[in-house]
Amino acid sequence: MALMRKLPIIHERRILNEGTRFQLEQIDLEFGNGARRTFERMPGSGRGSVMVVPMQDAETVLLVREYAAGLHAYELGLPKGRLERGEDVLEGANREMKEEVGVGARRLTLLTKLALAPTYMANMIHVVLAEDLYPERLEGDEPEELEVVPWRLDELNKLVGREDVTDGRSIAALFVTREYLQQRAREA
Amino acid sequence: MALMRKLPIIHERRILNEGTRFQLEQIDLEFGNGARRTFERMPGSGRGSVMVVPMQDAETVLLVREYAAGLHAYELGLPKGRLERGEDVLEGANREMKEEVGVGARRLTLLTKLALAPTYMANMIHVVLAEDLYPERLEGDEPEELEVVPWRLDELNKLVGREDVTDGRSIAALFVTREYLQQRAREA
Numbered sequence: 097m098a099l100m101r102k103l104p105i106i107h108e109r110r111i112l113n114e115g116t117r118f119q120l121e122q123i124d125l126e127f128g129n130g131a132r133r134t135f136e137r138m139p140g141s142g143r144g145s146v147m148v149v150p151m152q153d154a155e156t157v158l159l160v161r162e163y164a165a166g167l168h169a170y171e172l173g174l175p176k177g178r179l180e181r182g183e184d185v186l187e188g189a190n191r192e193m194k195e196e197v198g199v200g201a202r203r204l205t206l207l208t209k210l211a212l213a214p215t216y217m218a219n220m221i222h223v224v225l226a227e228d229l230y231p232e233r234l235e236g237d238e239p240e241e242l243e244v245v246p247w248r249l250d251e252l253n254k255l256v257g258r259e260d261v262t263d264g265r266s267i268a269a270l271f272v273t274r275e276y277l278q279q280r281a282r283e284a
Numbered sequence: 285m286a287l288m289r290k291l292p293i294i295h296e297r298r299i300l301n302e303g304t305r306f307q308l309e310q311i312d313l314e315f316g317n318g319a320r321r322t323f324e325r326m327p328g329s330g331r332g333s334v335m336v337v338p339m340q341d342a343e344t345v346l347l348v349r350e351y352a353a354g355l356h357a358y359e360l361g362l363p364k365g366r367l368e369r370g371e372d373v374l375e376g377a378n379r380e381m382k383e384e385v386g387v388g389a390r391r392l393t394l395l396t397k398l399a400l401a402p403t404y405m406a407n408m409i410h411v412v413l414a415e416d417l418y419p420e421r422l423e424g425d426e427p428e429e430l431e432v433v434p435w436r437l438d439e440l441n442k443l444v445g446r447e448d449v450t451d452g453r454s455i456a457a458l459f460v461t462r463e464y465l466q467q468r469a470r471e472a
């Protein structure tokens with residue numbers, strides 16, 4: 097853990113596909129040892145996004161099955177979405193959950209932040225634990241209502257083996273939640 | 285789990301930024317309920333990529349600290365990289381590990397595949413467990429030698445809380461590995 101390297105110097109930045117949601121940037125870097133490289137990265141959109149872990153009870157999380165255009169498949173994972181203007185992280189989490197799952201939460205806790213692909217993307221998603229749920233549905237921009245699938249946290253090993261469960265951040269968030277809840281129970 | 289929805293029909297696909305590594309595609313979709321949407325997605329590069337979990341011993345994984353251009357920060361995570369032409373997944377895992385960690389493995393096991401962002405990216409990374417390690421270094425295209433940081437699998441909760449540990453897929457892969465090794469030990 098000793099060595100803390102100095103960050104490389106960014107000599108120049110060039111934005112390549114201005115105006116699209118998926119902006120691309122080239123940066124000319126100089127590393128501490130003098131090595132120079134040009135890397136490409138995606139600066140991402142400003143407001144960030146949020147992933148929610150809705151707990152129906154102490155053992156059971158509510159997953160959603162949603163069409164995933166990147167894979168052209170229905171995928172099982174946690175509800176998530178981008179933050180809207182003027183919204184804080186917990187508000188955004190509650191809104192997304194009302195839109196995708198049809199529940200709100202009286203207790204919301206920010207657990208961690210997860211990066212998408214740190215080597216070339218700036219995107220960060222906030223992981224919010226939602227407890228003490230109550231029914232409430234908001235209209236979102238989803239093209240269809242999502243199927244809600246309850247899953248026990250002590251059966252994550254079975255979840256991970258499924259063909260339709262591939263989202264790295266959902267899987268990470270579920271394990272982080274399980275660790276958090278176990279630790280909270282031990283400390284109670 | 286009952287409901288298996290029919291996939292939406294793709295009426296048209298348009299490639300937007302041809303020729304770059306980050307191709308962008310628009311697809312016109314029609315969902316089972318007749319709702320129509322235009323989604324944007326990144327088809328990704330063909331060969332896929334690989335993430336390696338190098339186990340120094342039964343309890344200790346070797347992490348690397350690497351410059352992450354997306355966040356402009358040094359990040360702690362698992363070694364990973366894109367597969368090269370003609371290389372299978374296990375070969376690619378061994379090569380990346382030799383380049384980034386300076387070890388090869390006599391025992392390689394494909395554990396799972398993780399998607400990056402299923403809703404708009406096609407990228408999939410193979411997660412490979414590497415055991416029975418031996419010293420061997422290969423020259424890669426890294427601008428500098430990476431610092432190697434051993435970490436105990438029973439201390440993943442401390443890892444996840446660190447500022448410089450954010451990669452969702454690394455975190456998912458580490459928990460999946462721990463589950464796998466625990467189950468294997470129980471069955472032995």
